[in-house]
Amino acid sequence: xxxxxSVICSPPQNYPLYIRSVPTENELKFHYTVHTSLDVVDxxxxxxxxxxxxxxxxxxxxxxxTEDYKVYGYVTNSKVKFVMVVDSSNTAxxxxxxxxxxxxxxxxxxxxxxxxxxxxxxxxxSRAFDNMVNSMMMQVC
Amino acid sequence: TxxxxxxxxxxxxxxxxxxxxxxxxxAQSGFPVRIESIKNELPLPRFMALKNDSEVRYGTPAELHGxxxxxPHATLDKNSYKRTDEGDxxxxxxxxxxxxxxxxxxxxxxxxxxLSYGYGKSRSGLEQQHGAPYxxxxxxxxxxxxxxxxxxAKPALACSTLNRSLSAEREQQDSxxxxxxxPWRITEEQRDYxxxxxxxxxxxxNSFISGSMAKNFFTKSKLPIPELSHIWELSDxxxxxxxxxxxxxxxxxxxxxxxxxxxxxxxxxxxxxxEYLQAASLKPMRxxxxxxxxxxxxxxxxxARDFSRTEKASAEEVPDKSALLQDAKKDxxxxxxxxxxxxxxxxxFQHLTVxxxxxxxxxxxxRPRSRxxxxxxxxxxxxxxxxxxxxxxxxxxxxxxxxxxxxxKIFQQNTQAVRSGWLPPPPPALPPRPSVSQTEQVxxxxxHPQMNRPPSQAEENSSAKKEVVLAQPPSKPAxxxxxxxxxxxETPELSPTINVTSSLPAVKPHxxxxxxSSKQKRAIQTAIRKNKEANAVLARLNSELQxxxxxxxxxxxxxxxxxxxxxxxxxx
Numbered sequence: 001x002x003x004x005x006s007v008i009c010s011p012p013q014n015y016p017l018y019i020r021s022v023p024t025e026n027e028l029k030f031h032y033t034v035h036t037s038l039d040v041v042d043x044x045x046x047x048x049x050x051x052x053x054x055x056x057x058x059x060x061x062x063x064x065x066t067e068d069y070k071v072y073g074y075v076t077n078s079k080v081k082f083v084m085v086v087d088s089s090n091t092a093x094x095x096x097x098x099x100x101x102x103x104x105x106x107x108x109x110x111x112x113x114x115x116x117x118x119x120x121x122x123x124x125x126s127r128a129f130d131n132m133v134n135s136m137m138m139q140v141c
Numbered sequence: 142t143x144x145x146x147x148x149x150x151x152x153x154x155x156x157x158x159x160x161x162x163x164x165x166x167x168a169q170s171g172f173p174v175r176i177e178s179i180k181n182e183l184p185l186p187r188f189m190a191l192k193n194d195s196e197v198r199y200g201t202p203a204e205l206h207g208x209x210x211x212x213p214h215a216t217l218d219k220n221s222y223k224r225t226d227e228g229d230x231x232x233x234x235x236x237x238x239x240x241x242x243x244x245x246x247x248x249x250x251x252x253x254x255x256l257s258y259g260y261g262k263s264r265s266g267l268e269q270q271h272g273a274p275y276x277x278x279x280x281x282x283x284x285x286x287x288x289x290x291x292x293x294a295k296p297a298l299a300c301s302t303l304n305r306s307l308s309a310e311r312e313q314q315d316s317x318x319x320x321x322x323x324p325w326r327i328t329e330e331q332r333d334y335x336x337x338x339x340x341x342x343x344x345x346x347n348s349f350i351s352g353s354m355a356k357n358f359f360t361k362s363k364l365p366i367p368e369l370s371h372i373w374e375l376s377d378x379x380x381x382x383x384x385x386x387x388x389x390x391x392x393x394x395x396x397x398x399x400x401x402x403x404x405x406x407x408x409x410x411x412x413x414x415x416e417y418l419q420a421a422s423l424k425p426m427r428x429x430x431x432x433x434x435x436x437x438x439x440x441x442x443x444x445a446r447d448f449s450r451t452e453k454a455s456a457e458e459v460p461d462k463s464a465l466l467q468d469a470k471k472d473x474x475x476x477x478x479x480x481x482x483x484x485x486x487x488x489x490f491q492h493l494t495v496x497x498x499x500x501x502x503x504x505x506x507x508r509p510r511s512r513x514x515x516x517x518x519x520x521x522x523x524x525x526x527x528x529x530x531x532x533x534x535x536x537x538x539x540x541x542x543x544x545x546x547x548x549x550k551i552f553q554q555n556t557q558a559v560r561s562g563w564l565p566p567p568p569p570a571l572p573p574r575p576s577v578s579q580t581e582q583v584x585x586x587x588x589h590p591q592m593n594r595p596p597s598q599a600e601e602n603s604s605a606k607k608e609v610v611l612a613q614p615p616s617k618p619a620x621x622x623x624x625x626x627x628x629x630x631e632t633p634e635l636s637p638t639i640n641v642t643s644s645l646p647a648v649k650p651h652x653x654x655x656x657x658s659s660k661q662k663r664a665i666q667t668a669i670r671k672n673k674e675a676n677a678v679l680a681r682l683n684s685e686l687q688x689x690x691x692x693x694x695x696x697x698x699x700x701x702x703x704x705x706x707x708x709x710x711x712x713x
Contacts, residue, residue, distance in 0.1 A: 114382035115352070117366050126371070
């Protein structure tokens with residue numbers, strides 16, 4: 001079971017502040033997936049208008065011939081995006097769980113922000129954040 | 142050093158110390174210095190002649206502090222004392238295997254403590270006190286004590302020979318997990334230093350240091366930013382972007398440890414948790430009180446007897462962490478008294494001995510004097526250090542004996558002010574702990590029947606504080622973002638309370654008992670008032686949060702309807 005979590009910084013840079021996936025092979029493919037999903041996220045944001053927080057995005061459109069997986073997106077008020085990629089084989093993963101995972105991610109992200117030594121736009125090296133992400137991914141797999 | 146594996150580990154851990162001690166004993170007995178010789182039945186090592194060498198050896202690892210001129214002074218003093226004390230120390234040194242022997246051993250230990258102060262390493266002396274009472278408390282004895290393990294963990298600073306001598310004198314139990322993780326335990330000197338640093342950044346001890354201020358301050362320590370970031374993560378327990386005093390002490394302590402070469406832990410060690418630090422800070426107040434009253438009544442010769450008595454009393458107490466710290470500090474004061482009896486009495490101590498019967502007056506007199514002295518001593522220390530976050534004891538080497546005494550008084554005065562202040566922003570983890578420690582305080586105070594007034598004072602204070610603590614848990618469910626707001630609101634409310642409570646002790650000496658009860662009432666009333674205000678604030682917060690929640694709900698509903706509309710479009 002594969003799962004990937006990434007935090008993308010705010011536009012216009014749109015580079016990943018953090019990417020972590022459970023099976024570390026095929027990571028490049030995941031990176032590519034995340035990158036392409038950014039376009040979809042931007043589309044959703046612009047479509048929303050005044051609504052800011054996109055709790056969930058079910059992106060079934062991106063299906064590869066060999067495997068299918070779902071890409072979920074989440075945007076914070078500061079346009080920082082969280083992208084999560086999970087295997088479609090993982091049917092046990094419900095929408096609520098995805099939402100709670102994103103909420104946890106968001107909370108950990110704000111904790112990082114509280115750290116005065118963290119400059120927004122830096123890569124995220126926080127051990128607490130890593131631990132949280134690892135535990136979350138273990139839960140999914 | 143090499144044989145005992147210190148080089149391998151990088152510092153003198155407990156095991157290394159024990160081995161080192163045994164090696165010294167072996168060497169002195171004429172056995173070759175090898176690991177195997179430890180297995181023999183060795184006499185307790187004599188540390189007389191060895192102290193100079195070891196002092197020098199441990200002087201060099203003291204990186205950031207160049208105050209070595211004290212060392213020759215100290216060793217001279219010590220040698221003279223050693224000769225006189227050597228005789229009476231030999232008997233207690235003979236392996237006592239029962240707790241009964243340890244009280245007699247302790248006075249002699251305390252006599253040796255002036256030597257440690259003569260070293261000018263007052264911090265290590267204080268550490269010894271930590272170790273010494275702890276050792277007393279344990280009934281089983283082994284050759285090597287946890288105290289040596291403690292100080293081994295602070296290689297540059299530990300007055301290793303003295304620690305070894307302590308453990309050699311008493312055969313201690315090697316089991317204390319508390320002291321074995323000593324790198325993360327804050328001594329009083331360090332705590333005072335941190336508190337002073339906190340005050341320099343933020344005069345109000347009860348409120349926060351903002352993130353940017355803390356960042357600038359800790360950046361001065363020249364640690365790499367990722368490490369500082371990790372230290373922040375560890376120490377900012379409530380994740381509010383600001384440091385309270387215990388959080389600041391923990392952060393500072395981590396910086397100190399890191400500069401000494403320790404790796405940062407993954408999680409905050411237990412001894413650095415804010416509630417632990419709060420509990421620890423509450424102890425010394427009572428100890429100072431007890432000690433002060435003891436010092437009044439005891440001329441030099443009787444002091445040893447009383448110390449042994451209090452030690453026995455302390456041995457009865459439940460040995461948990463807070464008790465350790467508290468008794469350690471109590472014994473600190475006792476040792477200090479002995480040292481003054483043995484040496485020329487510094488002016489501050491003369492004041493202490495001359496004081497009146499009332500505990501508050503003692504504490505008060507010591508407080509203002511020590512405040513000024515401490516600021517000057519810390520400033521001197523600061524100048525000797527290279528940068529502000531330099532670990533405190535090294536710069537303070539310049540103050541040799543006097544500083545160690547003052548540190549206890551500083552702590553007295555600080556904890557009085559700080560005690561209430563630390564309670565307002567308790568981290569989410571363990572609210573019952575401060576109250577537990579307070580109940581322990583109360584019960585321990587009652588063990589000393591001589592202190593009638595101090596226990597009532599302590600009880601009244603602790604009951605007032607308990608109410609404060611109980612008021613805190615209801616505030617915890619408040620959302621994190623708003624917590625700082627709530628805390629900011631609460632702290633101004635608490636500071637008037639603190640002012641009141643500190644003004645209460647400021648009543649002059651010879652306070653009759655009726656005044657104490659009225660003080661009690663006043664304290665309770667202020668606590669009630671503060672709680673009511675806190676309740677009002679929380680109610681306001683609650684209503685605001687409810688409104689926000691409603692708005693968010695509306696937004697969410699709008700989003701979901703939009704999503705539903707869009708979905709048939711995207712799924713082609």
